[in-house]
Amino acid sequence: MENGYQEKVILVTGGSGLVGNGIKYAVENGEQRKGEKWIYATSKDGDLTDLESTRAMFAMFQPTHVIHLAAKVGGLFGNLKANLEFLRKNIIINDNVLRTAHENNVQHVVSCLSTCIFPDKTTYPINETMVHNGPPHDSNYGYSYAKRMIDIMNRGYNQEHGRNYTSVIPTNVFGPEDNFNLEEGHVLPGLIHKVYQAKKEGKPLTVWGTGKPLRQFIYSRDLGRLIVWVLREYKETEPIILSVGEEDETSIKEAAEKVAEAMDFKNGLIFDTTKSDGQYKKTADNAKLRRYLPDFKFTPIGEALKETCDWFVANYETARK
Ligand code: NAP
Ligand code: GDP
Numbered sequence: 253m254e255n256g257y258q259e260k261v262i263l264v265t266g267g268s269g270l271v272g273n274g275i276k277y278a279v280e281n282g283e284q285r286k287g288e289k290w291i292y293a294t295s296k297d298g299d300l301t302d303l304e305s306t307r308a309m310f311a312m313f314q315p316t317h318v319i320h321l322a323a324k325v326g327g328l329f330g331n332l333k334a335n336l337e338f339l340r341k342n343i344i345i346n347d348n349v350l351r352t353a354h355e356n357n358v359q360h361v362v363s364c365l366s367t368c369i370f371p372d373k374t375t376y377p378i379n380e381t382m383v384h385n386g387p388p389h390d391s392n393y394g395y396s397y398a399k400r401m402i403d404i405m406n407r408g409y410n411q412e413h414g415r416n417y418t419s420v421i422p423t424n425v426f427g428p429e430d431n432f433n434l435e436e437g438h439v440l441p442g443l444i445h446k447v448y449q450a451k452k453e454g455k456p457l458t459v460w461g462t463g464k465p466l467r468q469f470i471y472s473r474d475l476g477r478l479i480v481w482v483l484r485e486y487k488e489t490e491p492i493i494l495s496v497g498e499e500d501e502t503s504i505k506e507a508a509e510k511v512a513e514a515m516d517f518k519n520g521l522i523f524d525t526t527k528s529d530g531q532y533k534k535t536a537d538n539a540k541l542r543r544y545l546p547d548f549k550f551t552p553i554g555e556a557l558k559e560t561c562d563w564f565v566a567n568y569e570t571a572r573k
Contacts, residue, residue, distance in 0.1 A: 263313050266322030270426075271472055275292075283477065317358065319483060327436065329435055329436070329528070338392070339398050362479060362486075369383065369397075383400055383403055405417070418488060424440070424467045426470075428563035428567075431573075440507060448568070457522070458524050459522070465531070467534075471560075509521070
């Protein structure tokens with residue numbers, strides 16, 4: 253462009269998913285800046301498991317910045333069934349995207365890890381320095397090792413090529429446009445879908461496992477705002493945990509009760525203890541985030557769940573399920 257001014261072209265891979273829609277919501281509701289063009293790519297724009305298709309996507313959009321979200325994603329039960337596929341698809345996608353970003357001289361890439369990739373046997377709270385400190389939980393080792401390699405690749409692109417490639421570590425995400433599939437999806441969209449059905453059938457809600465495990469949940473629209481901030485302001489190669497505080501950790505039982513409340517569901521809860529509990533907890537430390545953004549306000553979980561449940565009911569026919 254003339255005058256040395258270059259428009260920022262920000263390519264969001266996986267732009268049609270839960271987190272991509274959270275970013276889009278944030279951009280369209282206060283975060284848009286002059287001189288920025290946001291592109292939300294989907295698998296229709298190119299298959300990122302294929303190198304040539306990835307190159308064609310970059311040639312088409314010519315990004316200056318990349319937020320890399322595209323991945324094979326699933327909840328506990330999706331992972332348990334297909335660890336090898338989670339490993340292979342995600343390794344290939346991540347290598348293709350980072351390599352092609354580098355080939356295209358993209359200076360800044362923000363990729364997504366997850367708190368479920370942390371070591372299983374660990375001390376709590378877990379922080380960013382502990383990603384590689386021991387094997388992940390057995391239930392999702394494929395996804396975890398693939399994701400951990402993003403951090404290693406970021407280190408290499410930084411050390412050998414001076415690139416600013418970094419990563420964020422969100423906790424369990426929920427919100428509109430989630431995957432509400434009962435077998436493959438995460439716990440909150442699964443429970444929302446099950447309450448919807450149980451309400452229709454006049455039955456109680458069946459929660460899988462004991463209900464005792466603990467999770468920190470983050471609303472996709474809050475995560476969207478935080479990822480936009482990371483892209484603009486965060487200069488470290490090392491990852492940053494994006495999470496509510498330890499005090500907001502919730503049991504699966506409490507989460508199910510909150511979903512029931514948000515959907516005005518009164519048929520009661522039962523627990524199917526033949527189903528896996530997965531990792532008991534993965535309590536993450538958000539102290540680094542708080543040092544940068546002491547005043548960031550997370551949406552209260554009750555309010556965020558109500559918006560998500562209302563979205564699901566209003567979009568039941570077209571929602572991913
Ligand atoms: P999602 O809703 O399942 O969306 C996945 C996105 O990836 C979709 O836009 C999908 O495109 C795209 N995609 C998948 N395979 C692709 C391929 N081969 N080529 C091109 N695009 C492909 O996932 P999400 O929950 O938003 O997750 C986004 C990121 O956050 C992931 O990296 C995930 O690991 C991370 N994360 C998620 C959670 C969570 O609780 N959901 C927690 C921590 C971290 P189509 O729509 O066209 O299929
Ligand atoms: P994780 O946080 O990576 O383990 O994945 P999930 O979001 O799938 O959460 C799994 C936890 O929620 C486990 O303790 C499950 O036993 C519990 N859970 C209870 N009901 C459900 C359900 O309907 N779907 C899913 N995915 N998990 C459930």
